[in-house]
Amino acid sequence: xxxxxxxxxxxxxxxxxxxxxxxxxxxxxxxxxxxxxxxxxxxxxxxxxxxxxxxxxxxxxxxxxxxxxxxxxxxxxxxxxxxxxxxxxxxxxxxxxxxxxxxxxxxxxxxxxxxxxxxxxxxxxxxxxxxxxxxxxxxxxxxxxxxxxxxxxxxxxxxxxxxxxxxxxxxxxxxxxxxxxxxxxxxxxxxxxxxxxxxxxxxxxxxxxxxxxxxxxxxxxxxxxxxxxxxxxxxxxxxxxxxxxxxxxxxxxxxxxxxxxxxxxxxxxxxxxxxxxxxxxxxxxxxxxxxxxxxxxxxxxxxxxxxxxxxxxxxxxxxxxxxxxxxxxxxxxxxxxxxxxxxxxxxxxxxxxxxxxxxxxxxxxxxxxxxxxxxxxxxxxxxxxxxxxxxxxxxxxxxxxxxxxxxxxxxxxxxxxxxxxxxxxxxxxxxxxxxxxxxxxxxxxxxxxxxxxxxxxxxxxxxxxxxxxxxxxxxxxxxxxxxxxxxxxxxxxxxxxxx
Amino acid sequence: xxxxxxxxxxxxxxxxxxxxxxxxxxxxxxxxxxxxxxxxxxxxxxxxxxxxxxxxxxxxxxxxxxxxxxxxxxxxxxxxxxxxxxxxxxxxxxxxxxxxxxxxxxxxxxxxxxxxxxxxxxxxxxxxxxxxxxxxxxxxxxxxxxxxxxxxxxxxxxxxxxxxxxxxxxxxxxxxxxxxxxxxxxxxxxxxxxxxxxxxxxxxxxxxxxxxxxxxxxxxxxxxxxxxxxxxxxxxxxxxxxxxxxxxxxxxxxxxxxxxxxxxxxxxxxxxxxxxxxxxxxxxxxxxxxxxxxxxxxxxxxxxxxxxxxxxxxxxxxxxxxxxxxxxxxxxxxxxx
Numbered sequence: 001x002x003x004x005x006x007x008x009x010x011x012x013x014x015x016x017x018x019x020x021x022x023x024x025x026x027x028x029x030x031x032x033x034x035x036x037x038x039x040x041x042x043x044x045x046x047x048x049x050x051x052x053x054x055x056x057x058x059x060x061x062x063x064x065x066x067x068x069x070x071x072x073x074x075x076x077x078x079x080x081x082x083x084x085x086x087x088x089x090x091x092x093x094x095x096x097x098x099x100x101x102x103x104x105x106x107x108x109x110x111x112x113x114x115x116x117x118x119x120x121x122x123x124x125x126x127x128x129x130x131x132x133x134x135x136x137x138x139x140x141x142x143x144x145x146x147x148x149x150x151x152x153x154x155x156x157x158x159x160x161x162x163x164x165x166x167x168x169x170x171x172x173x174x175x176x177x178x179x180x181x182x183x184x185x186x187x188x189x190x191x192x193x194x195x196x197x198x199x200x201x202x203x204x205x206x207x208x209x210x211x212x213x214x215x216x217x218x219x220x221x222x223x224x225x226x227x228x229x230x231x232x233x234x235x236x237x238x239x240x241x242x243x244x245x246x247x248x249x250x251x252x253x254x255x256x257x258x259x260x261x262x263x264x265x266x267x268x269x270x271x272x273x274x275x276x277x278x279x280x281x282x283x284x285x286x287x288x289x290x291x292x293x294x295x296x297x298x299x300x301x302x303x304x305x306x307x308x309x310x311x312x313x314x315x316x317x318x319x320x321x322x323x324x325x326x327x328x329x330x331x332x333x334x335x336x337x338x339x340x341x342x343x344x345x346x347x348x349x350x351x352x353x354x355x356x357x358x359x360x361x362x363x364x365x366x367x368x369x370x371x372x373x374x375x376x377x378x379x380x381x382x383x384x385x386x387x388x389x390x391x392x393x394x395x396x397x398x399x400x401x402x403x404x405x406x407x408x409x410x411x412x413x414x415x416x417x418x419x420x421x422x423x424x425x426x427x428x429x430x431x432x433x434x435x436x437x438x439x440x441x442x443x444x445x446x447x448x449x450x451x452x453x454x455x456x457x458x459x460x461x462x463x464x465x466x467x468x469x470x471x472x473x474x475x476x477x478x479x480x481x482x483x484x485x486x487x488x489x490x491x492x493x494x495x496x497x498x499x
Numbered sequence: 500x501x502x503x504x505x506x507x508x509x510x511x512x513x514x515x516x517x518x519x520x521x522x523x524x525x526x527x528x529x530x531x532x533x534x535x536x537x538x539x540x541x542x543x544x545x546x547x548x549x550x551x552x553x554x555x556x557x558x559x560x561x562x563x564x565x566x567x568x569x570x571x572x573x574x575x576x577x578x579x580x581x582x583x584x585x586x587x588x589x590x591x592x593x594x595x596x597x598x599x600x601x602x603x604x605x606x607x608x609x610x611x612x613x614x615x616x617x618x619x620x621x622x623x624x625x626x627x628x629x630x631x632x633x634x635x636x637x638x639x640x641x642x643x644x645x646x647x648x649x650x651x652x653x654x655x656x657x658x659x660x661x662x663x664x665x666x667x668x669x670x671x672x673x674x675x676x677x678x679x680x681x682x683x684x685x686x687x688x689x690x691x692x693x694x695x696x697x698x699x700x701x702x703x704x705x706x707x708x709x710x711x712x713x714x715x716x717x718x719x720x721x722x723x724x725x726x727x728x729x730x731x732x733x734x735x736x737x738x739x740x741x742x743x744x745x746x747x748x749x750x751x752x753x754x755x756x757x758x759x760x761x762x763x764x765x766x767x768x769x770x771x772x773x774x775x776x777x778x779x780x781x782x783x784x785x786x787x788x789x790x791x792x793x794x795x796x797x798x799x800x801x802x803x804x805x806x807x808x809x810x811x812x813x814x815x816x817x818x819x820x821x822x823x824x825x826x827x828x829x830x831x832x833x834x835x836x
Contacts, residue, residue: 076717076720077718093719096711106704106708107720
């Protein structure tokens with residue numbers, strides 16, 4: 001404020017790796033006082049890692065950061081608050097079992113500190129005695145914001161704050177942000193909604209593959225330019241190179257009796273809004289979306305983990321009434337979750353992990369042992385799993401573990417394989433093997449629905465692709481012609497130029 | 500989803516009151532159950548007077564304090580199997596060093612023991628946070644260590660405590676009397692202090708925060724390791740206080756008291772008191788009647804003339820039965836709200 005040349009935040013070469021996975025290579029960013037600064041990037045570009053470093057949740061491996069003239073290296077979130085950075089995270093950071101009053105005490109704030117901001121956010125009559133768990137998500141996010149503002153930070157970081165808000169609430173938040181800017185403070189704003197970004201922000205830093213690749217002044221820029229900046233130039237000539245995935249689309253369309261899975265107007269708690277699609281035998285259907293657009297909930301519905309608030313899931317012409325994944329599996333819907341640890345028993349052997357679905361048959365056949373061995377051997381061979389670590393799955397590499405989670409279903413018959421981001425954090429060679437495996441599964445007559453956050457994967461493995469935004473399917477096309485640009489544009493809820 | 504929330508004025512006041520009853524329904528229920536049991540007990544025995552009240556409060560105070568010690572740790576998402584061992588260790592240490600001392604010195608020794616217990620159990624908490632070994636494993640170890648230290652200090656029943664010291668905890672220089680007030684004070688003061696600390700201060704609320712949602716607590720700036728260590732330190736001190744109460748009744752230290760059984764009683768007391776074993780939920784206020792109820796089963800059964808061996812079985816069945824009924828009521832309450 002006093003010194004116009006002193007930036008609010010300046011980082012140089014911030015880097016972070018998780019084991020072999022590089023999340024941030026090198027990020028330089030400068031946020032000036034009185035600036036609303038957008039941080040943009042496709043999934044996995046490193047936005048959330050960067051925010052976590054600046055808010056003291058994790059520590060960077062390399063690089064330097066300054067707030068004002070003070071060099072910072074946070075060990076924990078309270079350090080960030082002391083240095084003048086307050087963050088509103090994607091998930092509310094209020095303790096569910098404590099009242100709002102008690103939550104404020106934990107942050108060393110008084111009611112009178114947050115009340116002026118709550119008033120601005122139309123929450124003047126908030127009952128401070130309510131437990132956080134009894135308050136709707138949107139209100140919690142606003143309370144979180146008021147709490148962050150009450151800490152009086154130089155830099156306010158907002159991570160997807162508008163995601164849960166009504167348009168009216170979002171407008172109130174924007175007003176507060178503008179006021180914050182008028183007070184010569186700064187905001188780092190992360191949003192998938194490019195319209196908001198253009199309306200509010202002065203400048204944008206764009207991350208790609210863990211680097212800052214562009215710094216834009218947002219005057220006169222449109223949404224399409226932002227999307228292409230996120231993609232970079234290297235894509236211009238890349239055509240999807242898949243010969244397995246092209247031809248089957250047209251042939252499959254003709255016969256409706258081939259539909260093995262139909263989702264009919266599925267709704268779930270405002271997260272999934274009227275989703276309908278059909279999945280054919282032998283088809284690999286791709287689904288992509290930005291984070292938190294309802295894809296997690298959609299897969300939870302299909303795998304029997306949740307029940308839809310309305311709508312119907314039809315498997316082989318029969319309506320699915322799953323009370324638990326057990327029912328869905330019995331009807332032939334099998335699920336490979338993103339988190340491999342969720343699906344495996346790490347201390348048990350490959351053989352036991354693979355044979356797991358067979359245990360369901362005990363009740364029916366009383367004969368587990370008879371063919372367990374041959375089926376498992378067959379699967380191991382087919383998956384090309386390195387069996388040197390066969391005694392405990394936890395000794396396998398991530399890629400091999402993922403192969404076990406998929407391979408387990410090859411042992412039992414199924415109709416539809418649901419894969420949620422199956423190649424996350426896996427090396428390229430194993431990725432290719434998993435693609436082949438999924439194509440093979442489809443070729444053998446089953447259907448595959450695969451959600452992937454890696455847009456480049458879609459044309460490699462899928463026949464057809466759906467794009468989700470805000471709980472709805474906003475785009476559908478043949479995967480072979482689905483460029484990253486088209487997918488990313490659609491994933492931001494933008495109109496795709498007809499090609 | 501709208502931003503409207505219940506207001507604090509007008510019609511909102513009634514709603515707030517109803518909410519308070521609903522939120523503290525379990526606490527109220529346990530108190531009611533205690534009152535019913537006491538009333539019933541009073542009709543079973545020839546005379547219910549200050550002597551009987553004193554016996555119950557004096558005997559129950561160690562159970563209550565041990566329950567509070569356990570509650571502090573469990574609310575923060577932990578578990579301390581060592582509290583029973585700490586009770587034995589503290590009572591034996593007190594009997595060993597206070598024997599024949601004037602009351603002033605005895606009190607100083609008592610304070611030193613409380614501080615020592617806090618440091619020792621805080622160390623246990625520190626080991627858990629550093630080693631990441633589950634609480635149940637580390638504190639099973641500390642249970643044995645405390646019990647073993649007690650036996651090293653005093654191989655068999657012995658030592659002694661000054662009469663004045665015994666009066667503080669029992670209302671009588673001989674450990675048994677008709678004055679219930681000192682025991683009541685010994686119960687109420689720690690309960691009020693701990694309840695205030697846990698409900699009003701940052702460090703106390705941090706226990707709930709860590710036990711309720713460790714990630715959100717971390718993001719809110721709560722230091723989880725420090726919180727855990729504090730919870731264990733406080734539990735150690737309160738358990739040591741329970742040891743004083745116990746040694747004041749008998750007057751001598753007994754190193755062969757089974758600390759493990761005492762620990763399990765403390766766990767039963769907090770569960771009946773509505774404290775979630777998963778952490779983050781519950782109030783120490785409800786632990787008081789819950790521990791008294793558990794303590795009370797014995798006198799009631801003997802007043803009914805039940806054979807002591809059979810009484811054990813019945814006591815076990817009653818604990819399970821009460822928990823089932825309480826759990827069922829709670830489940831219905833949650834479903835209705």
